Amino acid sequence: MNRLLSVIVNNRAGVLHRVTALFLRKGFNIQNITVGTTDNQAQSRMTIVLSDTDEETVEQVMKQLHKQIDVLKVTDWTHQPVVVRELVLIQVNSPVSTRATLTTLINPFRAHIIDVGRDTVMVEAVGKPEKVDALISLLRPYGIVELARTGVTALSRDTQTSEEMMRRTKENALYI
Amino acid sequence: MNMRIEPNAKPSLTGAQILVEALRKEQVEVIFGYPGGAVLPLYDALYECGIPHILARHEQGAIHMAEGYARVTGRPGVVIATSGPGATNLVTGLADAMLDSLPIVAITGQVSTAVIGSDAFQETSMIGISTPITKHCQQVRDVRQLAQTLKEAFHIASTGRKGPVLVDIPKDVAGFRAPFDYEEAVWLPGYQPNTRPNALQVRRLAEALTEAKRPVLLVGAGVLHAGAHQALLALVERYQIPVVSTLLGLGAFPGNHPLFLGMGGMHGSYAANQALSNTDLLVNIGARFDDRLTGNTAHFATSATIAHIDIDPAEIGKNVRTQLPMVADAKEALVALLAVSGSVGDYADWRRDLLQKGAEFPFWYVPDDGPLKPQRVIEFVHEVTGGGAVVVTDVGQHQMWAAQFYRFERPNEWVTSGGLGTMGFGLPAAIGAQIGRRDAPVVAIVGDAGFQMTLQELSVVVDYQLPLKIVIINNRSLGMVRQWQELFYQERYSESLMHCQPNYCKLADAYGIEGVLIENEADLQTKLRRALLQPGPVLVDCRVAEGENVYPMVAPLCGLHEMVGVKP
Ligand SMILES: Cc1ncc(C[n+]2csc(CCOP(=O)(O)OP(=O)(O)O)c2C)c(N)n1
Ligand SMILES: [Mg+2]
Numbered sequence: 001m002n003r004l005l006s007v008i009v010n011n012r013a014g015v016l017h018r019v020t021a022l023f024l025r026k027g028f029n030i031q032n033i034t035v036g037t038t039d040n041q042a043q044s045r046m047t048i049v050l051s052d053t054d055e056e057t058v059e060q061v062m063k064q065l066h067k068q069i070d071v072l073k074v075t076d077w078t079h080q081p082v083v084v085r086e087l088v089l090i091q092v093n094s095p096v097s098t099r100a101t102l103t104t105l106i107n108p109f110r111a112h113i114i115d116v117g118r119d120t121v122m123v124e125a126v127g128k129p130e131k132v133d134a135l136i137s138l139l140r141p142y143g144i145v146e147l148a149r150t151g152v153t154a155l156s157r158d159t160q161t162s163e164e165m166m167r168r169t170k171e172n173a174l175y176i
Numbered sequence: 177m178n179m180r181i182e183p184n185a186k187p188s189l190t191g192a193q194i195l196v197e198a199l200r201k202e203q204v205e206v207i208f209g210y211p212g213g214a215v216l217p218l219y220d221a222l223y224e225c226g227i228p229h230i231l232a233r234h235e236q237g238a239i240h241m242a243e244g245y246a247r248v249t250g251r252p253g254v255v256i257a258t259s260g261p262g263a264t265n266l267v268t269g270l271a272d273a274m275l276d277s278l279p280i281v282a283i284t285g286q287v288s289t290a291v292i293g294s295d296a297f298q299e300t301s302m303i304g305i306s307t308p309i310t311k312h313c314q315q316v317r318d319v320r321q322l323a324q325t326l327k328e329a330f331h332i333a334s335t336g337r338k339g340p341v342l343v344d345i346p347k348d349v350a351g352f353r354a355p356f357d358y359e360e361a362v363w364l365p366g367y368q369p370n371t372r373p374n375a376l377q378v379r380r381l382a383e384a385l386t387e388a389k390r391p392v393l394l395v396g397a398g399v400l401h402a403g404a405h406q407a408l409l410a411l412v413e414r415y416q417i418p419v420v421s422t423l424l425g426l427g428a429f430p431g432n433h434p435l436f437l438g439m440g441g442m443h444g445s446y447a448a449n450q451a452l453s454n455t456d457l458l459v460n461i462g463a464r465f466d467d468r469l470t471g472n473t474a475h476f477a478t479s480a481t482i483a484h485i486d487i488d489p490a491e492i493g494k495n496v497r498t499q500l501p502m503v504a505d506a507k508e509a510l511v512a513l514l515a516v517s518g519s520v521g522d523y524a525d526w527r528r529d530l531l532q533k534g535a536e537f538p539f540w541y542v543p544d545d546g547p548l549k550p551q552r553v554i555e556f557v558h559e560v561t562g563g564g565a566v567v568v569t570d571v572g573q574h575q576m577w578a579a580q581f582y583r584f585e586r587p588n589e590w591v592t593s594g595g596l597g598t599m600g601f602g603l604p605a606a607i608g609a610q611i612g613r614r615d616a617p618v619v620a621i622v623g624d625a626g627f628q629m630t631l632q633e634l635s636v637v638v639d640y641q642l643p644l645k646i647v648i649i650n651n652r653s654l655g656m657v658r659q660w661q662e663l664f665y666q667e668r669y670s671e672s673l674m675h676c677q678p679n680y681c682k683l684a685d686a687y688g689i690e691g692v693l694i695e696n697e698a699d700l701q702t703k704l705r706r707a708l709l710q711p712g713p714v715l716v717d718c719r720v721a722e723g724e725n726v727y728p729m730v731a732p733l734c735g736l737h738e739m740v741g742v743k744p
Binding site for chain 1: 303307308311315365366367488489490493494
């Protein structure tokens with residue numbers, strides 16, 4: 001099962017290295033790691049997705065992360081109500097003749113064309129990783145020239161966890 | 177000059193002077209190190225600073241000395257090396273200290289901040305290299321942060337689960353000036369080791385002890401680091417539970433106590449491994465369930481409830497599933513356990529059975545008329561020193577024989593490289609131990625191969641007039657490797673026989689140390705006895721039987737119940 005960890009660290013040189021060195025040393029599988037500052041400039045948030053990891057390994061990962069002096073907080077959000085988002089940029093072949101269809105195609109994804117060239121356009125989309133996957137497979141037949149995904153970042157929801165919310169999180173858990 | 181003098185400003189010091197002041201504040205008694213370009217400013221400040229500096233002959237030697245010192249004194253060992261090759265020579269020692277939880281503060285020089293990243297002369301990314309083998313490491317790019325970083329380094333190295341901390345100081349930072357402020361308390365929100373046991377968990381463990389029928393205590397080096405040996409003894413006396421030790425835990429519980437079953441694990445005693453295999457309550461205090469101790473975990477303590485007391489939460493449940501966890505300092509945990517008035521269970525049958533096994537199947541060897549037996553040499557050293565020496569070993573067969581045949585009765589008198597198994601550790605670690613315990617008899621028991629890895633440190637023995645006794649268990653082979661090849665590789669002795677050896681007595685002579693050759697029992701009684709009892713340093717070349725193996729043994733992938741080579 002994939003796991004989603006949110007890790008608050010000191011925002012200082014070498015911290016990302018410490019964390020990735022730890023994963024390498026312990027042989028943990030990272031599928032995704034994103035880093036950005038938080039509201040507090042002295043701290044960063046790392047959002048980590050571990051692929052195919054059992055309960056005991058997650059516990060060990062969290063404990064090992066905690067041992068790092070620069071790690072302030074580690075939370076396992078796998079089963080929590082969270083919003084998980086990823087941004088993707090896709091440069092796709094699009095001769096003028098297909099542009100109109102392409103636009104209608106990406107519309108339901110709330111994706112935008114953000115750059116237009118002679119033969120290609122660049123599509124930007126934000127969403128859950130599975131939504132991004134779906135968009136990519138839809139555009140593939142047109143010919144993807146280049147593609148960049150940010151990897152996921154996440155935040156926990158306000159905690160009145162309705163049944164509906166929990167159900168959705170379980171779905172998330174399957175994908176992340 | 178229109179410099180404004182602020183009357184209340186603290187006088188500013190150079191980075192190098194800040195280091196010296198920090199070492200003074202930390203009451204550092206001795207520094208181990210080796211100078212070079214990037215640490216010239218540091219060495220200039222150390223010159224005549226009053227803190228003794230031991231000039232090792234190789235930086236690896238310096239850090240193993242710091243480890244030996246830390247192991248016997250409980251205080252952080254301080255080591256200094258220059259950038260590049262000096263710093264990379266520390267790597268083995270950092271990894272060793274990391275695995276054996278020894279408090280080390282390593283100071284490395286670095287090229288000046290302006291050229292960091294330019295592949296400058298003797299530039300190496302020590303933060304990159306040391307991150308996975310230190311508890312923490314930090315480069316100081318701003319001299320104003322140096323004092324605080326050093327203070328944090330000592331704090332981190334010597335609290336919680338101890339370990340090595342590296343501080344990398346660029347050469348120019350050592351020359352820049354800043355006020356020296358060492359008063360502010362260390363506050364690291366991401367580092368708050370918990371030492372106090374949870375009351376509920378203490379009660380549960382006490383209940384488990386009452387209910388158990390076949391309990392056993394497994395004691396590791398955590399007991400030594402916490403200074404918990406007396407509390408341990410009190411607990412054992414109260415509950416009358418048999419005790420097994422790990423390799424590194426030897427000395428935490430008196431080896432001559434009737435309830436001591438000996439070391440457990442790969443070359444542990446039969447009784448200890450039987451106890452671990454058949455127990456219904458295994459209480460691990462400050463050990464980390466290393467694979468050399470557990471053997472194949474699928475067969476480890478299969479019918480037991482596992483209780484584990486450890487200062488490091490990450491150790492609990494890491495290798496062995498644990499039902500009764502307790503994150504705490506070993507001493508605080510034991511004191512809390514003693515405070516619970518739990519009734520003592522009835523383990524008389526279990527105890528009797530184990531003690532009988534202990535008496536029936538002790539560590540053994542066959543004394544014969546052939547060449548001197550290595551085990552006999554260790555026994556003899558124990559006899560002559562009355563069990564009162566600090567014993568330091570290298571890595572290999574002689575290390576296991578020392579663990580088996582020297583009975584450790586007191587804490588912190590046993591220094592060995594357990595986790596990393598570092599050949600070359602013995603001599604320099606013994607030097608560090610002797611420097612930490614100037615008046616104690618210190619015996620280094622080393623193999624012929626491992627000794628040759630760091631023998632240049634003999635110079636230090638002479639230089640600082642250390643009364644160290646060095647005993648080479650000379651089997652003219654990489655004995656432990658040879659043993660495995662004999663047992664598991666059809667006696668194909670690939671690169672494990674070392675028949676070309678120096679003349680150790682002449683070597684000793686060249687360094688200005690007395691050399692003694694021991695070949696038989698008569699030599700032991702006369703020459704070795706005299707060598708060990710005389711006041712100065714000595715190097716003893718003990719020619720021992722070459723094909724001797726360490727037994728009993730748990731073969732790889734086997735469980736502890738499957739020992740071979742138990743006394744017939
Ligand atoms: C630095 C290092 N290299 C290799 C090894 C693997 N090794 C373990 S024991 C051993 C043989 C040690 O020989 P010696 O020092 O003579 O001790 P003996 O086993 O003969 O007592 C070797 C090569 C090691 N532990 N450390
Ligand atoms: Mg040998």
